[in-house]
Amino acid sequence: MGKFLQVSETGLTAILLHPLRSLVTIAAVLAVLVPYLVGVGISKGIQDEAEVSVAFGADLYVSGSQFGQKTPVAVRVKTDLEAIEGVTEVIPRIVGSMTIGRNRENIVVLGLPREKFPDTVSCLSGRLPKSAALNELVVGTELASRLNLQVGSILPPFYRNVRGERLSKVVGVFQANAPLWQARLVLTTLETAAVLFDQPEQVSDFLVYCRPGYQERVRSKILQSISVNKKGQDGLRTQVVGREELKALLPAGLLQREGIFNLHFVIAFCVAILAILVTSGFGLRERRREIGILKATGWQTDEILLRSFAEGFLLSLAGAALAIILAFAWLQWFNGFWIASVFLKGVDPVPAFRVPFHLAPAPAFLAFLLSLVVVLTGSLFSSWRTAIVAPMEAMR
């Protein structure tokens, strides 16, 4: 044990012996790990936020389904739903996407009955839409800043229908507890949303709240007795999604982006290993000579490798610790600059809202393991190659 510790301790000495090499190695580790940790941190933050939204959302989401695709349902279904035993509240909702502005910005329009606007939404300036007034919108801070919208701004006719072209007016700029809403969301009344999408008397879905313990019974009843077909039309099926199902579906979308990010990361990871292999060339002659001296004075190959391992381990530990600190700083003080735009569609490289993040212990531990792999791949191999040759050859 004493020998093991003594040899391992020389790993620290080796780091100090080659400061340039050590710094370049740590820099390569940081170049890979910091964006990775920031990305994973944002991904987890979004996931947490979405989970909270679902947890505090409705018990059931009712819509129509045709060819396996979600379809709108008639607003009259609300009365049928309210009549089911165990249902406490039914909120009709319109959620749809459209593009506006010269750059065809993708936005999400959320239409709710005025009295059902979420409590978590508050206006930084202006007010929320009035129920009677058509074409009044409130926009999130991020979207407002991106499209240069203020209270009173008139949006150009971004929809045309049989009733002609309509202008819409921004009556408020909101911020929400769920900061992501501020990136792309336009909040308006149900009536305005129906006009915007030219779908009178239709809603995207109903949020159904149940008495505790009634969720499954209500679901069965809806599927059995509620028809979402319009008059003179059949073929639409009723679709009911429960809170738990929604929760299970949530990560898939997020992980897809995370997957793309991970793919990029794998490429960066390979590049970093190559970079470290190159950096291990820094002072390689001096390092070869040093290993030659150690061999000549009685060090065994495994002892030299242990020394290199300890050196790599400490460098990885330092690299990973620094990466976690920098990733935290990137998220906390630089608000996920640039990386947030990779994860969140429609978000600028400099987000105008607080980007959610969660630096969990598992990715941090993974970061350490990855940095260990990066560093050891770069350094252990070159040490081993030098350690197996005759000492004089290494020293030459």
Next chain:
Amino acid sequence: MSESVLLETRKICKVYRTGQTDVHALREVTLTVAEGSLTLLTGPSGSGKTTLLSLLGALDRPSSGQVLFRGSVLSSFSDVALARLRRRMGFVFQGFSLIAGLPVWENITYPLVPQGMPRRERYALAQQLLSQMGMADKLDRSPIELSGGEKQRVAVARAFAGQPEVIFADEPISNLDAANRQAVLSLLEEYHRSGHTLILSTHDPGIVSLPCTVYELEKGEVKAVTIPDKKLFD
């Protein structure tokens, strides 16, 4: 009285390949080194002294032929066995071969790290060895702050640190001034007088005052052998 043989070479050759050219550093060199003896390898630059010394000290492998340590052929030794054998040997290299970033005391005792000697004990040992060399005040210095003579004494101290059975010193006094030459030689002679084997390579066969066996090398071959009181020609 028959002397036991510590080291032996049998027709060893060493060929270095530089580009397309083969350089024959040693050609069929056969010699023996008795236990407790003093052996000098002499000859001009490029005669193969350093190569022969490194082969005897298990620091390199011959291209052909055999090197034996106490009758065992070194080529049959595993990497671990060779490393353990080197712990029983001490080397003083021509260019000192000190590690620039380590303080003097650590350079001296680095070979003892794999043996698990605690740091404090290593420091104390280095202190003791450097006191013998008259350099007790240089313990924590970096080798780059030392003169050539001081570096050589540190290299000798490192060779002594593991209490070796044999010391190999490659041109130990070249590039040293008279005072330092005498200091280094005295240390090595004292080591030999205590019954240890000492093998020196040098340009100048007259550097030691003690009886010794001299192998005179030229172009990789042994040209002459002088044993105490006798000169043998190949």
